Amino acid sequence: MAISDVQEYMHLTDDEIEQLGRELDAIRAEVEESRGAADAAYINRLIRIQRGLAVAGRLTLMLGTQSRKTRVPAVLAGTTFLGLHKILENMEIGHNVMHGQWDWMNDPEIHSSNWEWDTAQPAEQWKHSHNYVHHQFTNVLGYDNDIGYGILRMAREQTWSPYNLGQPVYNQLLSTFFEWGVALHDLDIERIRQGEKDPKEMKRQLKQIFRKGRRQILKDYVVYPALAGKQWKTVLKANATSNIMRNLWSYVIIFCGHFPDGAMHFTEEEIEDETRAEWYLRQILGAANFKGGPLLHIMSGNLGFQIEHHLYPDLPSNRYAEISVRVQELCEKYDIPYTTGPLHQQYGQALRTIIKLSVPNSWTSSDKPEPPTPTRDRRRRSDEERPARIQQLGVWSRRTSKEHQAS
Amino acid sequence: MTATSTTTPAERPRLTWDRVRRAVDTLTTPLLPDDYLNLVNPLWTTRELRGRIEEVVPETEDAATLIIRPGWGWRFDHHPGQYAGIGVQVEGRWQWRSYSISSAPQQRGRTIAITVRAMPEGFISSHLVGGLTPGTIVRLALPDGDFVLPDPPPAKLLFLVGGSGVTPVMAMLRTLDRRGSLPDAVLHYSSPTEERMIFKEEIERLAASHDRLTVHRLYTDTEGMLELADLDHLCPDWRERETYACGPGPMLDAITEHFEAAGIEDRLHLERFSIALGGDGGEGGSITFRNTGKTVESDGATTVLEAGEQAGVGMPFGCRMGICHTCTLTLVSGSVRDLRNGEEFNQPNEPVQTCVTTAVGDCTLDI
Numbered sequence: 001m002a003i004s005d006v007q008e009y010m011h012l013t014d015d016e017i018e019q020l021g022r023e024l025d026a027i028r029a030e031v032e033e034s035r036g037a038a039d040a041a042y043i044n045r046l047i048r049i050q051r052g053l054a055v056a057g058r059l060t061l062m063l064g065t066q067s068r069k070t071r072v073p074a075v076l077a078g079t080t081f082l083g084l085h086k087i088l089e090n091m092e093i094g095h096n097v098m099h100g101q102w103d104w105m106n107d108p109e110i111h112s113s114n115w116e117w118d119t120a121q122p123a124e125q126w127k128h129s130h131n132y133v134h135h136q137f138t139n140v141l142g143y144d145n146d147i148g149y150g151i152l153r154m155a156r157e158q159t160w161s162p163y164n165l166g167q168p169v170y171n172q173l174l175s176t177f178f179e180w181g182v183a184l185h186d187l188d189i190e191r192i193r194q195g196e197k198d199p200k201e202m203k204r205q206l207k208q209i210f211r212k213g214r215r216q217i218l219k220d221y222v223v224y225p226a227l228a229g230k231q232w233k234t235v236l237k238a239n240a241t242s243n244i245m246r247n248l249w250s251y252v253i254i255f256c257g258h259f260p261d262g263a264m265h266f267t268e269e270e271i272e273d274e275t276r277a278e279w280y281l282r283q284i285l286g287a288a289n290f291k292g293g294p295l296l297h298i299m300s301g302n303l304g305f306q307i308e309h310h311l312y313p314d315l316p317s318n319r320y321a322e323i324s325v326r327v328q329e330l331c332e333k334y335d336i337p338y339t340t341g342p343l344h345q346q347y348g349q350a351l352r353t354i355i356k357l358s359v360p361n362s363w364t365s366s367d368k369p370e371p372p373t374p375t376r377d378r379r380r381r382s383d384e385e386r387p388a389r390i391q392q393l394g395v396w397s398r399r400t401s402k403e404h405q406a407s
Numbered sequence: 408m409t410a411t412s413t414t415t416p417a418e419r420p421r422l423t424w425d426r427v428r429r430a431v432d433t434l435t436t437p438l439l440p441d442d443y444l445n446l447v448n449p450l451w452t453t454r455e456l457r458g459r460i461e462e463v464v465p466e467t468e469d470a471a472t473l474i475i476r477p478g479w480g481w482r483f484d485h486h487p488g489q490y491a492g493i494g495v496q497v498e499g500r501w502q503w504r505s506y507s508i509s510s511a512p513q514q515r516g517r518t519i520a521i522t523v524r525a526m527p528e529g530f531i532s533s534h535l536v537g538g539l540t541p542g543t544i545v546r547l548a549l550p551d552g553d554f555v556l557p558d559p560p561p562a563k564l565l566f567l568v569g570g571s572g573v574t575p576v577m578a579m580l581r582t583l584d585r586r587g588s589l590p591d592a593v594l595h596y597s598s599p600t601e602e603r604m605i606f607k608e609e610i611e612r613l614a615a616s617h618d619r620l621t622v623h624r625l626y627t628d629t630e631g632m633l634e635l636a637d638l639d640h641l642c643p644d645w646r647e648r649e650t651y652a653c654g655p656g657p658m659l660d661a662i663t664e665h666f667e668a669a670g671i672e673d674r675l676h677l678e679r680f681s682i683a684l685g686g687d688g689g690e691g692g693s694i695t696f697r698n699t700g701k702t703v704e705s706d707g708a709t710t711v712l713e714a715g716e717q718a719g720v721g722m723p724f725g726c727r728m729g730i731c732h733t734c735t736l737t738l739v740s741g742s743v744r745d746l747r748n749g750e751e752f753n754q755p756n757e758p759v760q761t762c763v764t765t766a767v768g769d770c771t772l773d774i
Contacts, residue, residue, distance in 0.1 A: 035499060036498045036499045037499045038499075040496065040499030040500070048446055051446055052446070054443075055443060058434075100699075103721030104499075104500060105496075105499055106500050106733070107455075107496075107501050108455060108733060109442075109454060109455055111723055112698070112774075113723065113736065113773070118437055124698075127698050131698070132698075132700055136700075212437075215433070215436045215437070218433060218436075219434065219436055223433050223434060314721070
């Protein structure tokens with residue numbers, strides 16, 4: 001069931017929900033207060049490792065493929081390095097830097113205002129489609145374009161059409177070419193199709209995508225292969241493989257964020273007069289975590305802590321693990337479901353939904369904890385139609401460090 | 408010492424490196440070659456200028472000279488008297504201050520020196536004096552400022568210096584000494600005590616070797632502040648001298664008044680510890696921060712930077728006085744006014760310094 005009032009859904013009293021909000025605020029304040037040298041060292045170390053992997057990957061492929069003896073191991077190692085570099089850059093570094101998680105360091109080289117990530121989508125468009133549209137309107141039907149990305153039907157409340165029969169195929173294509181799917185995401189193709197998109201804005205965005213996409217393609221498919229001389233084909237294939245590695249991995253991680261069964265959807269009634277505490281609650285109910293060791297979490301940009309990330313999108317990702325312990329305690333205290341499970345289970349549920357929802361609702365049963373609300377045509381909203389951002393939500397609110405400035 | 412600026416941003420050097428960099432960044436896009444090179448050697452980048460602390464020389468109990476080796480992109484052709492921005496990472500956070508360069512400019516120099524006094528309650532200055540070890544990497548901003556000596560120097564000079572205000576003057580004296588062009592100069596140097604007088608021995612040596620340099624020392628803890636009326640017998644021809652004054656704000660205010668009263672304020676050159684944003688502000692308006700989606704009402708006296716911080720936007724900042732350009736953001740629409748000189752910026756997508764501008768009507772920034 002898409003939820004129209006989180007407070008009522010959770011049977012929480014006014015006092016309880018406000019208390020929950022205050023307790024979540026307190027966690028934020030504590031983490032902000034304690035950010036320091038160790039956190040800065042973490043992100044700097046990670047950036048060093050990621051750039052080191054990039055150099056190692058490029059050199060291994062360029063030089064190692066020249067001799068027949070080293071070719072096979074060089075391709076294997078080089079592709080792996082390159083794939084890991086792209087994954088780290090996109091997930092734990094780029095995504096999180098663009099959220100402003102590291103802005104507090106006041107380092108212009110690691111700042112959300114000018115970070116450009118190593119993928120086809122221009123950072124500016126990502127910050128709009130993801131930081132604003134998705135994080136503000138998380139899982140609200142018709143408002144959050146991330147429910148199926150305009151390609152897949154991911155909620156029973158979305159109307160079925162014969163187009164959806166092809167979902168398993170679209171899904172396959174989306175995962176393989178995920179980078180390009182993301183690149184086109186902020187264009188909002190559904191609204192273009194309905195002739196609702198401002199043509200001037202569309203042209204500007206397309207130009208931006210074209211410019212960045214061209215540079216990305218030039219690098220991986222022209223310049224580096226050319227530098228390998230006779231082995232250009234080997235390098236080109238290796239580069240393509242590394243891009244697909246990154247595409248598949250980021251696709252899996254991202255689909256585990258909001259599509260497992262426990263992640264709920266919401267109706268537009270929910271966001272009318274939503275308070276900060278209710279916004280917090282919607283983030284908990286709308287997101288899903290997965291479990292794993294520290295390495296898995298780093299490789300997935302700490303999005304295994306999707307719930308914590310949605311509560312505090314701009315707190316440093318290396319802190320999500322410790323935040324998660326406290327959020328779980330709160331969830332237990334207020335009897336709020338906290339969705340988590342192993343990665344394969346979470347992805348399996350998402351995949352099942354993709355397949356089930358490719359056919360009309362009546363053919364399959366729902367796996368959500370609650371029955372779905374009746375289907376209704378929910379047209380996608382433009383920015384003008386989305387309610388004005390509620391100031392107090394403070395998704396990006398950051399403590400200023402006036403205390404340091406006096407010195 | 409901290410300093411003020413009304414000059415435009417210094418151009419980054421346009422060497423061949425720039426062209427090489429543009430060619431190579433096809434390989435490193437979306438990053439720059441610098442982003443990889445600085446992993447090999449932190450000084451090999453022109454993206455954010457860096458420097459390595461080579462030596463920390465204690466000058467007095469509470470002041471030290473930092474010998475810094477700047478990395479790529481630095482220019483050693485600063486004018487004596489100018490300041491440079493220095494950024495240090497304290498508790499993970501980059502903090503910026505500006506200090507006069509106390510070393511003389513050198514054509515083929517390899518290091519620069521800045522001299523810092525730890526101010527009471529001055530968290531950053533204390534860190535600079537006591538917390539830096541050789542090898543530490545700092546960030547730098549290119550030299551700037553118009554508190555400089557013309558070349559050739561005026562025939563008659565008067566320096567009025569208080570405390571750590573000696574640092575830009577020291578760069579001037581060292582340059583004049585090295586070039587052998589020291590003219591008839593009088594230096595009046597106030598310091599709380601003899602122990603706290605920075606460069607005391609070096610100034611003594613200079614005075615001993617140059618007949619044309621006269622030095623007056625004043626220890627204000629025991630002898631009281633300089634009475635400007637005393638200038639008439641300390642330096643009877645002060646009205647004929649080009650005067651360079653640097654020191655605490657009240658001292659400079661008094662000197663300005665004194666020179667204005669004598670009608671010779673055009674002979675007076677000042678360097679202040681901190682900026683006074685005295686200019687006319689904008690009329691205020693609502694400032695929208697586009698990417699964070701925050702909007703804040705701001706009056707004509709609140710800088711865009713302060714308004715953003717009040718709204719909880721993670722605004723980048725550096726010196727907070729219009730020198731280092733760390734705080735520069737893109738003004739998407741609307742208009743802002745520079746508090747220092749009243750200049751207005753209103754071109755679409757114009758970069759503006761948020762720390763010294765206020766809103767003129769509604770405006771939108773890209774952050």
